[in-house]
Amino acid sequence: MGTPALTLHGVGKSFGAVRALHDVDVTVESGTVHCVLGENGAGKSTLCNLVFGGYPADTGRIELGGKAFRPDSPAAAMRAGVAMVHQHFSLVTTMTVAENLLLTQHGLRLRRADLTNRLDEIAHRYRLRIDLDQQVATMPVGARQKVEIVKALLRDPALILLDEPTGVLDPAEIDALIDTCRAIAADGKAVVLVTHKLGEVARVADAATVLRRGTVAGGGPLPETTISELLTAMVGREATDLDPTVAATIGLDPGEPAQILTAPGPVTSVATDPTTSPAAGEHRTTGRRRGETVITHESNQPAAVLTVDRVTVHRADGSIALDEASLAVRPGEIVGIAGVEGNGQSELVAVLAGGTPVRAGTVALAGADITTANPATRTSLGLGVVPEDRHRDGMVADMTLAENLFLGSLGRFRRFGLLDKQAMGRAAQAELDRFDVRAAGPWVPMGSLSGGNQQKVVLARELSSANLRCLVAAQPTRGLDIGAVDFVLTQLRQAAARGCGVLVVSSEVPELLALCDRIFVAYRGELAGPVETTDSDAAQQISELMMGVAA
Ligand SMILES: Nc1ncnc2c1ncn2[C@@H]1O[C@H](COP(=O)(O)OP(=O)(O)OP(=O)(O)O)[C@@H](O)[C@H]1O
Known part of the structure; x- marks a missing residue:
């Protein structure tokens, strides 16, 4: 193996009292896909954001291509050859794909003709084809995701961080993304892919790291490290305990927990039990x-x-x-x-x-x-509705968790015309406990929660x-x-x-x-x-x- 593309040595990061990462060691080799796994709030996005210059690490050090790396902004990370696709889309929906790609490159000046040439190359190398003239607002999520990835690849990065890109994709789109990840790695670049789905990991990863409550709980090269080991590290229990529906959702065959469905999608076999x-x-x-x-x-x-x-x-x-x-x-x-x-x-x-x-x-x-x-x-x-894009349609990031939970039912907490904030806080905390939302309390802003925990709050509101x-x-x-x-x-x-x-x-x-x-x-x-x-x-x-x- 040559010099690793990325190394984290003893990295730690806290947000106030929340210790998001603690003493984390990770090595990502060039030419590989490295999956980062872990439960909601485990620290996966924080790890990506540190490498992408979103904020500095409190402790430890990062090396990029063997050299000390301390990006003070995403622009600095991009200049150093790091690209990132975030959990939530960053495209301007009122613009076309071409306008987005031409305007949002942080100092990379491209003309339309250059862009077309670069896109032809990307389409050829990574099997990613996009329509430049489409208005982003009219595009389905899967197509937007592709544009985000193309945008990240335009600078020819040595390392690309994909923060849970498959969360919004359907099975056919996931297949295509897996092909793209493999093609990017085959081109000598390093891919860090955050995902919850072990089925995807089995199909794409050369190595994996499992985070649990901010620390490394397992991982290693695949297939030496098995999917069952990764699952156990993620949740602290054996795959055989899993509800069959849950197993199916994360891409594991419910009948054979250690085996992976090789063709997820419509014709996989979740058999109906004829006896029941x-x-x-x-x-x-x-x-x-x-x-x-x-x-x-x-x-x-x-x-x-x-x-x-x-x-x-x-x-x-x-x-x-x-x-x-x-x-x-x-x-x-x-x-x-x-x-x-x-x-x-x-x-x-x-x-x-x-x-x-x-x-x-x-x-x-x-x-x-x-x-x-x-x-x-x-x-x-x-009628309760849990929208597909909960980040866009289901929550207000600047408002607190309590407000997001009870926005439509504040009347419940009015006493003599005044809002009983204590009662509201207690009710909100009860919902957070019931749904196992990892947060510092009901009065923190929704935007400070991990993506998965935000989803849990929206679900809690609609279900309660x-x-x-x-x-x-x-x-x-x-x-x-x-x-x-x-x-x-x-x-x-x-x-x-x-x-x-x-x-x-x-x-x-x-x-x-x-x-x-x-x-x-x-x-x-x-x-x-x-x-x-x-x-x-x-x-x-x-x-x-x-x-x-x-x-
Ligand atoms: N900007 C921030 N301010 C305050 N707390 C934060 C911030 N970013 C992350 N955290 C906290 O750090 C912890 C780790 O969050 P992170 O987003 O890294 O988790 P994750 O593993 O990506 O989760 P998910 O799968 O839900 O996206 C969480 O407890 C989260 O609430």
């Missing part, structure tokens, strides 16, 4: 672990709590996002929507949240027409609403660590067991198969299906519907 599942057509379960709880007979169905009736939505450019989409969610059931991203799922969630008007059709909640109702009215009628009748959760486990995934899935099951209708939009088909009673497939704006998850060939049916093969 009712026969198709006879009756269906309303309980949360299929086959485990209450069973109702088809003839005795309760009225739907959420009805979407022939809803049509057009995008800003006039194209059809939703085309007469219909579905119903009954109390106590979990309905899934699968599909490759960009097939209308995001628009459906936006319609349900009250953020996008419909061209035609209606939406009803417990019999009340809410097609044109504003978000506050929907909340008061018992007193009169919740229907919960719409878009990609509810994205960006969450194993413990949090387990917790969220349990919460969704419990909400349904209490009689709430639950609609889950996810690109993780194994997760949907293990969680839902019925699954619709979004395809070109239409909702095909539903597929009963008790059908033995449910995975195959979904896979075909996702490819546009009529059921």
Whole structure:
């Protein structure tokens, strides 16, 4: 091995009383993909930000290519050959891709002709092709992510830090990103990839480091270091303890915890247990672990709590996002929507949240027409919505955790017209404890939390609403660590067991198969299906519907 691309020696970083990193040693070799793993709040982003010049380390030293490295800003890090793709997008949405790439290069002056040449080279070397003239606002998240990566590669960095880039990607996009990471490493560069998904690690990593509460808890070169060892280091327990749905979500085969699904996506095998599942057509379960709880007979169905009736939505450019989409969610059931991203799922969630008007059709909640109702009215009628982009649509970074949790229900804490801050703080702390949010208290700003912990706060708010009748959760486990995934899935099951209708939009088909009673497939704006998850060939049916093969 030559000189490592990056070395951290005894690095430590605290934010006030929070010790984000402590005595961390990491070595990243050139020409390799090095995965950084760990639970939410473990210190992964902090590590990336230190190397990218976001803030200085309190202790220890960093070497880049064998030389002492103390970047005092991201611009300095970039000049030294480090690039970073952040957890949250930094593109200006009102501009085109070309404008973004030309304007945001920190002193790197490119002309359009140079840019086109560089992009051709990048497309050829790393299999990353982007459309320069597209308006960023109209692009799906996966396409934006590609632009962020291209932006990072434009300077030809020796080290590229990818802070959980796959959190927003669907399985096909993750495959493409993995190919890109391998191509970047094959080109002699070092890639640091932050992820929660062990399935990805097994497919892409040459080495891994596991962080746990700010210290190195395990890792080493792969495959000498096994995935089971990494998992144990991450969570402190054996893979065999995992809930099968959680295992599926992080890319592990639920039947064989130590084995990795080699082709995640629609046709992976989360088998329905024939001994616990009712026969198709006879009756269906309303309980949360299929086959485990209450069973109702088809003839005795309760009225739907959420009805979407022939809803049509057009995008800003006039194209059809939703085309007469219909579905119903009954109390106590979990309905899934699968599909490759960009097939209308995001628009459906936006319609349900009250953020996008419909061209035609209606939406009803417990019999009340809410097609044109504003978000506050929907909340008061018992609709909870966990948006896909929780950072953009679900929170206010400058406000405290308590405010983010109770913004819509401050009336609960008013006494004689005054806000009882103590009661609000206590209630907020109880929610933070319940959801295991790692934070210094209820009055810290939301923006100071790790990405995964911010997500937990948004989920806590939507799940704790007193009169919740229907919960719409878009990609509810994205960006969450194993413990949090387990917790969220349990919460969704419990909400349904209490009689709430639950609609889950996810690109993780194994997760949907293990969680839902019925699954619709979004395809070109239409909702095909539903597929009963008790059908033995449910995975195959979904896979075909996702490819546009009529059921
Ligand atoms: N700017 C900041 N101010 C205060 N605390 C911070 C700041 N940045 C990070 N922290 C704290 O440091 C700890 C580590 O956070 P970090 O974002 O590095 O975790 P992470 O491993 O990336 O988590 P996630 O998977 O949730 O993104 C957390 O407790 C977080 O609240």
